[in-house]
Amino acid sequence: MRDIIFYKKLFGDQFKFMKMEEKNDIVRIIDVPHINDFEQRILQLGGNLTVPTVELKDNQKIAYFSDPDGCIFALLEHDR
Secondary structure: OHHHHHHHHHHOOOOOOOOOOOOOOOOEEEEEOOOHHHHHHHHHOOOEEEEEEEEEOOOEEEEEEEOOOOOEEEEEEEOO
16 A cells, blocks of 8 residues: 555556556556656655666666665656
């Protein structure tokens, strides 16, 4: 439940949290307009930066974070 509260505070009430099986090799990837807009908020809510933003091909960027429970998730930014 704690993770649902974290994600709703981060992304708003419209965020749909999909429950997944308990597997350690699953990483949620969340599409966002700008990673920088979320990074400071993640840290304020108790999350951590795991892998800083890196540029991918096709003008995409990705950064990895962990929520307060230690679950890893990624933010993916597309150059629009």
